[in-house]
Amino acid sequence: MMIKKDVGLVLLIASGVIFIIAGLMQLLGAFPLYGLSLIEALGLAFLASGIILLILGLLGVKVGGSAVLLAISLCVLMVISSGALAIFTPGRLEDGSVAIFRTAEFSSVSELSISCEISSGSLEVYSTPNRSLLLEAEYYVRPGMEPTIEHEVVGGRLSVFLKAGAILLRLFVASWLPWSLTASTSLGSIEAEFNITSLRSLRLSSALGSITLSIMAQELLWNSTITASTGLGSLDLNLTIGPSVGCQVRASTSLGSIDRELEGFEVVSSGWDYLLIRSEGYASAEHFLDVSLSTSLGSIDVWAERRA
């Protein structure tokens, strides 16, 4: 019969086996729980770990470190099983695939709305002045993990919904149409570089990744809003506006820091955890750009310039 103190060693052995299985699954690209979100996978792992600890507690077994290692190994196994880290496998990404929405095919479209939801991986967004193109999505995924791309045209508005597990995604958005974009990722970075003259709204969020925004607005056709938020990642804003644009930037962080470098902007209020700036001549501007940045633990860097 097993002695109580052997339980710790058995748990240690079990952790070892689980770690080996998890490592092999990731290396071989086997993800049996693919489709489960990162949060769901972690939730299940915590549930299993909690139940094991409860049982050990009820049996009066003291195993401390071994139980913690078992809980960690279960979390690693669940996260890997869900395929959240599928893009980080050796040489198994497919060649790039492309989904294109051309102007010729959607001649009635006068506005663009894009919604993008990614579990893990990186997202890059660029604007393009190419008038033959509405949207181009270039992506790299593992075989069998192609993203879901749906679209509909209602009242001249083309709405594109893109959902993916693990992906490297690059979007090229027509900058000559009124457009709005909502993108979120649980684990991965977002990088955006565009001209926002025709932008209506932009919402970006990343739970664990960073966000880098490079924005140019020599003029605006209407008022625009930009919202970017991260949980643990950093947030960098590089903003250049023209004289006719009135711009306000609000930045706030819970535990991170905020740095700024401004030209043609004035600080309305600031503290260690918040910053509010406005462009010179804000009140007399033709159109307004409202930028809101927030992080929980990451730092925020704001570089803003108003060109005459």
Add this chain to the structure above:
Amino acid sequence: MAPSGQAGELPTFPRVVEKADPISYFFLGLAIVSLGLSALMAQLGLLKPLEALSLFLWLLALVLWLDALIRYLRPWTRHKSMPLAISGSISAALAAAVFLGLTAWWPLLILALGACSLAYGLFKLRAARTAR
């Protein structure tokens, strides 16, 4: 003073006299030589930075494994050999991952951790059963 330790393990005695451990100095020296050698090769352009890092980790793994082996052969320092062997294995896995590309081959670290946990658990379990 009474020796401590679980059944089935070699007893460990509390340290009575602060005495220099020549084996530690020797292997610490080897580890520093490995670091210097790798840095020098990178500086001379013979290796790229990541290759140099990989080389250092390989050499460190060899030093740690050798240290573990020698300590295992000397009973009064045997209790230190297992942590050193485990550290050496993790260093070797990290070296391989860095050499092959950390982005894709990071699971080698998980494999090494798993193998170490498994080996340690089995070793201790067998020792405990033998003692009973």
